[in-house]
Amino acid sequence: MALNLFVNIKLPSGKTYTQPTGLFINNEFVKSIKGYVIESINPATEEPICSVYGAEEEDVDLAVKAARAAFKGPNGWKKTSGADRADLLYKLSTLVNENRDVLASIEAMDSGKPKTQNSLGDIDEIISVLKYFSGHADGAQSGKTIETGPDKLAYTLHEPYGVCGQIIPWNYPLGMAGWKIGPALAAGNCIILKSAEQTPLSILYLAKLVKEAGFPPGVVNILSGLGKTAGAALAAHSDVDKIAFTGSTATGKIIMKLAANNLKAITLECGGKSPLFVFNDCDFEQSIKWAHFGIMCNMGQICSATSRIYVQEETYEKFIAAFKAECDNSSIMGDPFDDNVIHGPQVSKLQQQRILDYIKKGKAEGARLVCGGKAISPGYYVQPTIFADVTEDMTIMKEEIFGPVVCIAKFKDEEDCVNLGNDSEYGLAAAIFSSDIGRSHRLARDLDAGSVWINSDNDCDIRVPFGGYKVSGIGRELGDYGMGIYTQAKAVHVNLGCKL
Numbered sequence: 329m330a331l332n333l334f335v336n337i338k339l340p341s342g343k344t345y346t347q348p349t350g351l352f353i354n355n356e357f358v359k360s361i362k363g364y365v366i367e368s369i370n371p372a373t374e375e376p377i378c379s380v381y382g383a384e385e386e387d388v389d390l391a392v393k394a395a396r397a398a399f400k401g402p403n404g405w406k407k408t409s410g411a412d413r414a415d416l417l418y419k420l421s422t423l424v425n426e427n428r429d430v431l432a433s434i435e436a437m438d439s440g441k442p443k444t445q446n447s448l449g450d451i452d453e454i455i456s457v458l459k460y461f462s463g464h465a466d467g468a469q470s471g472k473t474i475e476t477g478p479d480k481l482a483y484t485l486h487e488p489y490g491v492c493g494q495i496i497p498w499n500y501p502l503g504m505a506g507w508k509i510g511p512a513l514a515a516g517n518c519i520i521l522k523s524a525e526q527t528p529l530s531i532l533y534l535a536k537l538v539k540e541a542g543f544p545p546g547v548v549n550i551l552s553g554l555g556k557t558a559g560a561a562l563a564a565h566s567d568v569d570k571i572a573f574t575g576s577t578a579t580g581k582i583i584m585k586l587a588a589n590n591l592k593a594i595t596l597e598c599g600g601k602s603p604l605f606v607f608n609d610c611d612f613e614q615s616i617k618w619a620h621f622g623i624m625c626n627m628g629q630i631c632s633a634t635s636r637i638y639v640q641e642e643t644y645e646k647f648i649a650a651f652k653a654e655c656d657n658s659s660i661m662g663d664p665f666d667d668n669v670i671h672g673p674q675v676s677k678l679q680q681q682r683i684l685d686y687i688k689k690g691k692a693e694g695a696r697l698v699c700g701g702k703a704i705s706p707g708y709y710v711q712p713t714i715f716a717d718v719t720e721d722m723t724i725m726k727e728e729i730f731g732p733v734v735c736i737a738k739f740k741d742e743e744d745c746v747n748l749g750n751d752s753e754y755g756l757a758a759a760i761f762s763s764d765i766g767r768s769h770r771l772a773r774d775l776d777a778g779s780v781w782i783n784s785d786n787d788c789d790i791r792v793p794f795g796g797y798k799v800s801g802i803g804r805e806l807g808d809y810g811m812g813i814y815t816q817a818k819a820v821h822v823n824l825g826c827k828l
Contacts (some may be wrong), residue, residue, distance in 0.1 A: 333357045334377050339433045340665045345533075347434075349380040349385055351552065352535035354394040355381040355545035366525050366552055371433050371440035371673040372664050380528050383553035388520070388561040391549040394519040395491045398546025403447070405518050405547050408486060410466035413514055417462035420541040421455045427537065428455075431530055435502060436664040438529040438709070440673040443665055446626060454506030457806075460511030460790045464811050465483045470516040471817065474791055481822035486517035486815040487592055489569040492557030494564040495555070497575045498524035498675050499629040499730075501531055504574050507805050509548070515814035517570070518548045522559055524575075526675050528552035530603075555579060570648060570814070573597070574631075577754075577799045578727070579719050584802075595803035595813050597631065597795055599728040602777070603635035603749040605739065605787065610761035612749045614783065616647070619734075620654045622759060622785030624712050627674055628683075628732035628790050631800075632757040634785055636725060638739040638748055648736060659732075660731050661704065672709040674731060680708040684730035690724040695735070720751060728754070742767055750776045755797030759785045777803070804806045 331545035332800060350357030356503040359379040370376045383391070399405050405413075416748070424431065428451045435450060436443035452471060471484030494508040501523060512519050535550040559579075563571050563586035570593040573583045580598040587594050606615050639647045654814040662669040672682045680703060686712075687701045692803055700713030710731055717733035720726045725735045739745055749758055749771075757779040760768050765782075772780040778796040781787050793809035795801050803813050 331359070331381060337378060339437065343433075345612045346428050346436075347494065347529060348532040348536055349376060349378065351381050351383055351391070351392045352532065352538070352548075352550040354549070355539050355543070357535070359391070360384065366489065366554070368527075368529055369440055369676070370437055370468070371509070371675055374677070374706055374708070377437060378533065380552045382525070382553040383558040384598065385561040387551065387553070388558055388565060390518045390550060391591070392491060392567050394518055394546035394567050395549055398544055399490050399493065399518040405544065406490075406516055408516070409774055411424045414462040414465035416541055416543055417458050417465060417510065417513060419539060420543075421446065421458035421462065423537040423541055424451065424458065424534070426457050427533070428437050431502065433532060433665075434530045434533055435648075436672075439498060439501065439527045439675055441594070441626065442666055442669045444667045446672070447664075448634040450500055450503045453503040455498075457503075457790050459513040461811070464511070465514035467529035468811055468815060476777055479824050479826035480737060481824055483820050485818040485820065486515075487818055488815055490517060491568050492517045492519045492570045492572065492814065493565065493568045493572070494519055494521045494664055495559050495562065495573045495575065496521065496531075498522060498526040499626060499631075499780075501527045502534065505531055505534060507574075507810070508572055511649075511805075511810045512548070512572075512814045515811060517814055518547050519552060520531070520562060520568070522551045522562055524552055525552065525554050536701065550748070560584075560586060563587050564589055566594060570594070580801065582807070593816070594806065596801040597752060597805060598799060598801045599730075600631045600633065600796065601636060601726070601728050601752050601754040602632055602634045602757040603636040603638060603751070603752075603775075605640040605745050605761065605771070606637065606643060606647055607762035607764070607767070608640045609763045611763070611783070612643070612646075612650070616650045616654050616760040618656060618759070618761070618783075618785040619651060623734045624655065624659055624671065624732050627672055627710070629675065629730055630786065633778065634637075634757070634759050635734055636735055637736045637740045638745065639736060641738050644738050648698060648714070651736070652714055655699060655712045657712065661709060661711070671712065671732070672781065674710055675708070679731070680710055683710050683729060683733060686724055686727070686729045686731070686733060687713055690722065691721045691732075695722055695724060698734070720748070726752070742771065745771055745775045753798055754800045756800035757781070757796075787821060789807060
């Protein structure tokens with residue numbers, strides 16, 4: 329099927345914009361070599377938006393060669409000054425801001441995110457991340473001197489890896505693109521970014537802005553494509569120096585195996601089944617609001633969603649009643665382009681069915697269904713769903729559902745919290761609601777989680793590292809830690825006169 333490299337698409341607002349459909353390689357939109365295409369579906373209407381070219385192994389190889397040439401050339405990206413890298417990243421952030429309404433509209437249409445309540449926040453995220461890492465570009469390759477005695481000078485250099493493959497998920501396309509692009513480019517790497525096949529459109533529009541910002545050809549390459557073909561080819565490619573992936577734990581394990589062929593550096597941000605603990609002494613009203621945000625935000629499609637809620641025994645039934653009321657009142661479902669809508673559809677029919685299958689298992693295994701549990705059509709909607717009296721051996725308590733489904737159970741005391749919280753293969757995040765600050769800090773120390781929120785939930789900040797323990801991932805993104813994963817240290821030893 330032959331496609332035009334650009335198509336005009338009408339948004340629900342009535343505005344029309346020009347959507348790139350090609351693979352972005354060497355600063356040009358091009359057709360895939362074999363002509364493979366992917367259809368993008370609007371999850372709110374179940375109707376096709378448009379088709380885009382999908383990369384396969386040969387296309388990935390072409391993008392890697394472009395990135396390698398851009399990195400190593402006589403005037404390559406590796407030799408570009410930190411100040412110039414900073415200027416380009418800041419320019420890109422400015423262009424994203426200028427195009428924020430179009431980008432938010434594309435994101436809402438392509439992923440189902442409510443535009444006002446969700447998509448615009450994602451645009452703010454990528455703008456902030458690009459600005460933040462532009463400020464780090466000038467010192468990204470700085471090392472330090474190390475005292476070794478009078479006869480020797482020792483110092484380190486922090487150097488970019490070279491060509492970095494980056495694979496982003498469908499739940500936060502632009503936000504996760506920013507997390508990957510910002511630090512990698514600031515550190516002096518060239519990149520091949522693969523978008524999720526469910527949500528390719530906003531990332532291709534971003535590619536247009538990359539060229540407009542003035543990045544040299546080959547520094548940023550952006551591919552649509554399937555994970556099993558384009559993603560696998562990128563992870564296994566012998567001329568890719570580093571791979572960074574955000575997505576499911578199952579896929580992360582495959583990426584890790586593929587990357588082993590040339591011992592690529594890897595960063596994996598994978599799944600979660602994060603616990604939230606509500607103590608009797610907490611600010612009850614705030615615990616309800618944060619707990620709702622922590623699982624129902626983005627339709628439950630968040631890796632760090634607090635999908636396991638444990639409530640101290642005396643407060644248990646009171647919490648369930650209040651939490652149900654919060655879901656009933658706040659989870660307004662509907663058209664993603666309605667300013668009042670908070671809860672949109674799931675990203676795809678496949679994801680909707682997966683969530684419904686888990687709900688069916690929860691019922692079959694004896695959990696108490698408090699509310700929700702049904703699909704709403706047209707569109708791939710799933711009602712906010714609460715299960716109570718969930719035991720640790722139930723499937724819905726153990727496995728990541730990645731949807732608006734929460735499991736609630738009782739706990740007794742602080743020791744019980746640690747045992748329950750850590751009884752999981754995941755370790756991405758945890759939340760604690762208590763007015764006892766000593767207890768909160770003890771639990772923050774003892775819980776196996778990469779992030780711990782005390783009296784808040786899913787409270788992310790671009791200056792603070794994010795990543796997981798156990799099968800929730802390897803490495804940390806954001807902040808200084810996010811810069812560190814895109815450089816490698818070189819030690820230099822200078823003999824100042826010592827003779828053998």
